[in-house]
Amino acid sequence: MTIIWFLVILFCLIMYIVFDGYDLGIGVGTLFERVPERKRHMIELVATGWDGNETWLILLAVGLWGGFPLAFGVILPHLYLPLIIALFALIVRGGSIELISQTENPPQILTWAFGIASLVAAFAQGFALGELTSTAHVVDGVYTGSEGGFPWYPIVLGVTVAFGYTALGYAYLKLKSEGELRVSAARRGGVVAVVTVVLGAVSLISIAGTAAPLNLATPGRALTFWGLIVFALVGAVTAAVNFRRRTDSHPTADLLPFAGLVVTTVATLLAFTVSHYPLLVPPSLTVNSAVGPYNTMVFLLVGIGLNIPLIIFYHWFAHRTFGGKFRVHETPQARTSILTGASNER
Amino acid sequence: MSLIDLSRWQFALTVCFHMTFPAITVGMSVFLCVIYAMYWRTKKPVYLQMFRFWRRIFAVGFALGVVAGEVITFQMGLNWGIFGAKTGPIIGPIIGMEVVTAFFVEAGFIGILLYGDGRVRHLTMFVSTVMVSIGTILSTTWILAANSWMQTPQGYTVQNGQYVPTDWVAAIFTPAFAWRYPHMLLAVLISGAIFIAGISAYYLVKNRSKGFARRSLSIALGVAALLVPVQLLVGDGLAGNVDVAYQPSKLEAIEGNWQNGNTGWVIFAIPDQAAAKNLVQISVPWLGSAIAKDPTGKTATPGLDNTPVNDRPDMAATFWGFRAMFFASLFLFATAFMSVVLRLRGKLWESRRFHKYVLWTTPIGIVAILGGWVTSEAGRQPWVVFGLLRTSAAVSKLAPGTVLFSVIGFSLIYLILLVAYIVYIVHTVKIGPERDDPRVTADLTPGATVESESAAPVELTPEVAR
Ligand code: HDD
């Protein structure tokens, strides 16, 4: 049961990183987009889905809380600052995005707030993941403090994640947009994807210097780990190549960058899990020492586990409704202003 | 300020900020669903106009509600890590059920509700509005179950310092839940209705978009007139059956007496917690006894001195939280009562004085809800889980400096967002529903035919006609 629930939580983490990753990434992209219409287009695209994407983060947190209560009580205070900053950013982002898409001429500052908050959230999340490799002191199941020191590894990972999300964002844009927006997303996305791969390699090497180095002691672990890393590379190369391609010669060229990057993300996360399991936080917080009581696990697996197919369906349904290329002039807001002109502005 | 005070302030600010939005959005989501059904059946343009306009108000509130809610979930671990670790086996799964049965439903369909117009069929739109309101109501249900367990815990044993569930049915359906859930559900429906009524009254006062405003006002006040009296009864039952029976210390703090013996009811007090007396106190004779259902005026209300000093909640917060809810209830009752009288006399749409009053009381439901929560949470102190876990023993051992940083950050962000939200509402209300009139902006839903010749009274305002 411990392992099943651990896998459920891992699944939530993956869903969150892939889905909120693309929408945070598009947010970062708006910072570098000068044409106002394209900016608006990008924001509207995020507006249709961000809420559902972030719900995976909530399930991740609550799943950890119910299933591994001790870990919840230790990890969160341990990652206090980066998580608080990520939350600041997510609040600002959620507020600004809906204010932008509900008003006809949103003030510039909102668009900037949206872009910057996306970038900060991405970086802070990477930073938080990186902090998981530093030591947390636990006495009798109670968190009592963290090991100090200059957090260079979290910074590396923060930058990597910010780039990775941005690459996902451009890949998603290429999939969902047309015309010039698609061209520019393809051009920039390719570059960002390559940078991400390089940064990923740097993080992989430098993790050896942290309190949670890779544990590849048994051949089985080592083999799985390197296998997954190869997968990740293949995904990234596919993505980088297909960012450049055009759909007229390669019909799948719009889909493959996103698909490739998803493979990369999933494989990387799995690789890191394999190389650390069952350790959650060094030195000694493990899955087994943190797991909740039997009655709780049964309730979780039945109540929440059985609902997971359903929530995947909702998630799919929401994305499907806005399937195909997303055209911004179809949104009611924009249409209103076209048809009524200035007459309603009083 | 100490670590614990900082964490408490941070938590109180966050929940109050969050609570403001469900107070608007739960009721409004149900309203939207009804309006859309009416539009779908009658095809009268005014209903589409109402749907589009109220949706604008709803959308931003909903988004702010979502992000503030995320913050609370994390704070249970960030600032209250020990609370998180000890209660996780019980509260974690309950809130987990909320996530899978409510949040994913809301989140999956909200995109369609907000942006589906013109892209999906009427049926899909309608189903989405229904799903979103079901989601918000389920969310209210689960969160109340979680919080009620903290008020009257049962169905658990203690193992290694953790509260371990032994009987899930008992843990979910606690005595507090039985009363607090209906009280809360009615509360959000009422505050949403009053909010809608207030904005509609603005247009009647300003003589704009009357067809739109009359229908909205009439529906909203109808709901309020039905629910407010019920709410007063439920509130009374809640105090009698939960607080008297399980949390006497809360009740004593609510009543505002230190010594036993007062048969009056305190309407104003400035308590001094350290000296255990009220610096100033105004009390209405006989009323206290009457509220305790003894019209002879002999029953006295118990005082906080009955509770040992270490187990006393802060009287000022509890007392004034309750008074805020209570005095707001009087306004709500007045609104409900007057609306019925005016409706019977056929004057609901004419009485300008009444419209002005309704406009001024737009946020009164939210005030009642925040006051109510302060009562129940501050009155539960010094316990987080009543009788089991003290708040001071539940707080994460963080450096006070980091917590101070986060308190300041959250306060600034909430303040800015609250101001932005109010500015947005005022701006949207001033622009008005005219731009949402389907005769100005047609319904582009696939297969839709708007009866533009129908008799629905959708006047254009002078501004638009010009
Ligand atoms: C009236 C009922 C009510 C109460 C007492 C609370 N909430 Fe809430 N919450 C809602 C009613 C609601 C809602 C109506 O379902 C929201 C508000 C607006 C919205 O977007 O959904 C929501 C959103 C919301 C979200 C985002 C959901 C999403 O992504 O759709 C989270 C994580 C929480 N809440 C968590 C909490 C926690 C931890 C609370 C306890 C302190 C809490 N809420 C009190």
Ligand code: HEM
């Ligand atoms: C499952 C739901 C809830 C849980 C688990 C919960 C938990 C807590 C905790 C841990 C505290 C800290 C103790 C303290 O600050 O003194 C607290 C305080 C508080 N809560 Fe809740 N709460 C819940 C729901 C709510 C809601 C919905 C509100 C609505 C606004 C609310 C309002 C408050 C307030 C105002 C305080 C501060 C009281 C004080 O500091 O004296 N709570 N609650």
Ligand code: HEM
């Ligand atoms: C005069 C009538 C009312 C009485 C006697 C009353 C009584 C109470 C009491 C005793 C509590 C504390 C519950 C506890 O934690 O033990 C409470 C909480 C609360 N009340 Fe009221 N109430 C009244 C009217 C209202 C109205 C009109 C609203 C809102 C529209 C409202 C909203 C709330 C809320 C949101 C809470 C906190 C949630 C909870 O504890 O369940 N109340 N009420």
